[in-house]
Amino acid sequence: MRLQAIRSALLAWYGSARRDLPWRRTSDPYAIWISEVMLQQTRAAAVIPYYERFLRAFPNAAALARAPQEQVLAMWAGLGYYSRARNLQKAARQIVESGEFPRDYDSIRALPGVGDYTAAAIASIAFHQPCAAIDGNVRRVAARLAGSNEAGDLPPRLLDRADPGRWNQAMMELGATVCLPRAPKCGECPIARFCAANSRHAQHEFPAKRARPHPIRLRRTLLLIRRGEKILFTPSARVKGFWDLPETIPGARIGAQLGHFRHTILHRHYRFTLRLAEAKKIPPAGRWFDPGQWAAIPLSTTAKKALRLAP
DNA sequence: AAAGCGTGGGT
DNA sequence: TACCCAAGCTT
Numbered sequence: 093m094r095l096q097a098i099r100s101a102l103l104a105w106y107g108s109a110r111r112d113l114p115w116r117r118t119s120d121p122y123a124i125w126i127s128e129v130m131l132q133q134t135r136a137a138a139v140i141p142y143y144e145r146f147l148r149a150f151p152n153a154a155a156l157a158r159a160p161q162e163q164v165l166a167m168w169a170g171l172g173y174y175s176r177a178r179n180l181q182k183a184a185r186q187i188v189e190s191g192e193f194p195r196d197y198d199s200i201r202a203l204p205g206v207g208d209y210t211a212a213a214i215a216s217i218a219f220h221q222p223c224a225a226i227d228g229n230v231r232r233v234a235a236r237l238a239g240s241n242e243a244g245d246l247p248p249r250l251l252d253r254a255d256p257g258r259w260n261q262a263m264m265e266l267g268a269t270v271c272l273p274r275a276p277k278c279g280e281c282p283i284a285r286f287c288a289a290n291s292r293h294a295q296h297e298f299p300a301k302r303a304r305p306h307p308i309r310l311r312r313t314l315l316l317i318r319r320g321e322k323i324l325f326t327p328s329a330r331v332k333g334f335w336d337l338p339e340t341i342p343g344a345r346i347g348a349q350l351g352h353f354r355h356t357i358l359h360r361h362y363r364f365t366l367r368l369a370e371a372k373k374i375p376p377a378g379r380w381f382d383p384g385q386w387a388a389i390p391l392s393t394t395a396k397k398a399l400r401l402a403p
Numbered sequence: 404a405a406a407g408c409g410t411g412g413g414t
Numbered sequence: 415t416a417c418c419c420a421a422g423c424t425t
Binding site: 131209 | 424
């Protein structure tokens with residue numbers, strides 16, 4: 093494999109074709125860490141507004157460490173995989189405790205919520221350490237390049253030791269914009285001439301696809317219970333740490349149907365019906381929030397969708 | 404080590 | 415509509 097020729101071709105392409113993403117304008121390890129955690133299993137386009145708001149609210153590890161967890165979850169609401177937000181804050185407290193952001197791969201890897209990929213990304217981008225960051229994009233690019241689903245040794249061999257952070261981002265950018273999972277744009281690919289899969293017209297064979305759990309369809313009713321401007325919320329039955337509209341309240345009088353919406357949580361496909369209701373006795377865990385408070389509390393996505401239907 | 408964890412955009 | 419799957423980590 094012509095490693096140096098591949099490096100030159102990909103880096104030349106990255107120099108001219110990369111997207112302008114906000115986390116590429118910083119060299120602050122804290123900001124790079126936040127962006128990498130937000131990007132776990134999440135598209136760049138979805139991350140951008142969250143990244144900007146989060147850094148404004150919590151500009152450094154100390155600010156994140158001292159914030160109430162409710163405020164951190166409220167900022168994360170809608171981004172998904174909420175254990176990321178809890179781990180982020182746990183890690184921020186460790187960083188403040190230790191006095192500085194960890195600078196080497198092993199110490200970064202030891203932070204809660206940071207696995208092999210994220211540690212390598214931070215170490216290479218923020219600290220110029222020679223670590224290959226291997227995410228889903230890089231695995232796919234490597235598998236096609238080598239024409240094999242056992243190409244795990246390729247990313248570290250290919251890593252550009254002169255600028256590992258830039259190299260890792262170039263590999264991921266190629267996977268995210270050109271070497272796409274279902275319909276790769278091989279005609280636009282700067283390294284197609286080195287690609288074993290492309291030469292055999294076998295791009296679709298890589299990577300091997302995994303089995304998925306079969307979908308489950310569910311129906312649920314949410315209740316809209318008002319007291320003046322305030323609405324009754326209860327702890328979410330689906331997403332830990334979030335507030336949702338109640339589903340059932342003993343003795344409640346169920347009234348008019350206000351609308352429907354769909355919501356999927358992993359393989360569970362819900363169809364929700366929103367109904368007006370009145371309740372004499374409310375559950376002890378219930379709390380009343382008016383619209384002015386909704387931005388400051390962790391509100392589940394189902395509650396947000398339901399409230400859009402409320403007259 | 405397989406399974407659980409969210410959501411939204413693309414096809 | 416239905417399905418795919420994304421800059422993964424934890425237990």
